[in-house]
Amino acid sequence: MTPDSRRLFAALDATWPPARLITDGPWTLREGRGGGKRVSAATANIPVTETDIATAEAGMTTLGQQPLFMIRQQDADLDHWLDAREYSVVDPVVMYLFPVAALADPQPMTAIVPTWPMLAIQRDLWQMAGIGPSRIAVMERAAGPRCALLARHKDTPAGVAFVAADGAIAMIHALEVVPSERRSGVARRAMKAASQWAADNGAEWLALAVTRANEGANALYRGLGMTEAATYHYRLAPGVGP
Template sequence: MEFTGGGRLEIRVTSADVGKRVSVRYVTGSGEAGGMFTDAVGVLTSWDDRVLLITRRTGEAVRIAESSLVAGKVVPAAPARRRGPSATFPELARATARAWEPVESEALGGWVLRASDGFTRRANSVLPLGDPGLPVAEALAYARQWYADRKLPAYVQAATGAEGTQELLCAELDRLGWRREVSAEVRIGALAPIGDLDADVSAVRLSRAFDGTWLRRYRRFGEPGPAVRALLTSGPSVWFASVAGPDGVPAAIGRCVVDGRWAGFMAVEVAPELRRRGLATSVMTALARRALDEGASAAWLQVEADNDGARALYDGMGFAPHHHYHHYRWAEA
């Protein structure tokens, strides 16, 4: 990482660069007694009261005292990914949203307020994909009341880590008292290699519908209400996969939504006692082959940042991180 100009370290960032991607070097600890150089790369989301706030790709916010800076510069957006499909953040954000349509929604300028009786944060959060037409604080106040009217907690889903994502909004949410509750990666990959995997798909049953036993393996809710069924069947072209289990409950399940060139994989679940036997791979391979038949060529999925087992599986299938998304909850007094 080169910061020098004519052999000297230079600080070539200012408060006028808020909103740009920067790389800085700063001193941690005591600069006079054992301080160490540390680098930070991310979006400069604020520079107030002699403190910089840099939001990294993962959404982690780093606060740096102006006095500790030793070098810094504006850097271009991360280079395009060399493997798998290309995708802009707006395209992918809209495709993922169409695969999980809420029961109720309302547009607020370029924001969408979504509610589904509390089933999943994705379907019960604000999706900000443009200008709300109001100052952000006013738009958030409107959203808080909208969710309060439905007796739901107020959430905002915001993204970091790709060109066009929402680092500035994340910083504003934090400043206004919203707290990040959970984060996940959106990963993308080419679809054909998944369909070409040498997996046993003979036991995988594909269907346009699901039954009560499929829901028993899903286990993401208590008693399934109308919102659960409505959400799971939403999307342009929806497929459900299941592998029969010994007790009448599927040993493995999965869901895939085909939408133009995209195939989105969700709800891939395997019975705990049957994991690491290739069942998840078989389910995804069978769904990928069906999506290829419908003309899809690219795949996406979402995985929580702490799910190491799933991340390893998807690494092996060729999925690479595209961006991170975070759910911010209003921290009520």
């Protein structure tokens, strides 16, 4: 059975986990510790009222975080209320899904090297792409099967990605290709290797989340046959930079 959006968001939390998940009334709060919006945004567990917003704002302030909400397709009322409070829309995201059997393809070790723990060169490549220690810590918190992929092109480190499994769903995160190696097939080979790793670890589906603004990545995923399975965006408190 194809996973629904609720199952996809659960896999997102499992494979790219915050430092803490906190239930506060109708809300789930995430303690991000500098790991980015995905691990810092609040979400509604049940339909909320406008007066419930203050509870989430207070909880995030207590965590030392700026108020930030993840708005999914079922959160239209919350989106409207936050808009009225001048919360800005940040990073509209699309989540893609694909059966791993349709993409899995063993890649030669000369092209893709799967490792865990991650190697120093992988940390360096992520650092060059702006993915520093706080996001590396997110990867290291993932409790299920996980893997760091090192992509090579012409015997040169060319890219890196993180993939982790939550039952039948594996998610790929932080796929980065060295600028000089883009359009050389590195990302496509990494996706095939991630699907193969997912199949080898019992997953049936490969999923990922990417901003709509990343036109190149969206074109790649659609070209691989991945389909849009869910969307979300963030609402950031007024006066706070993205």
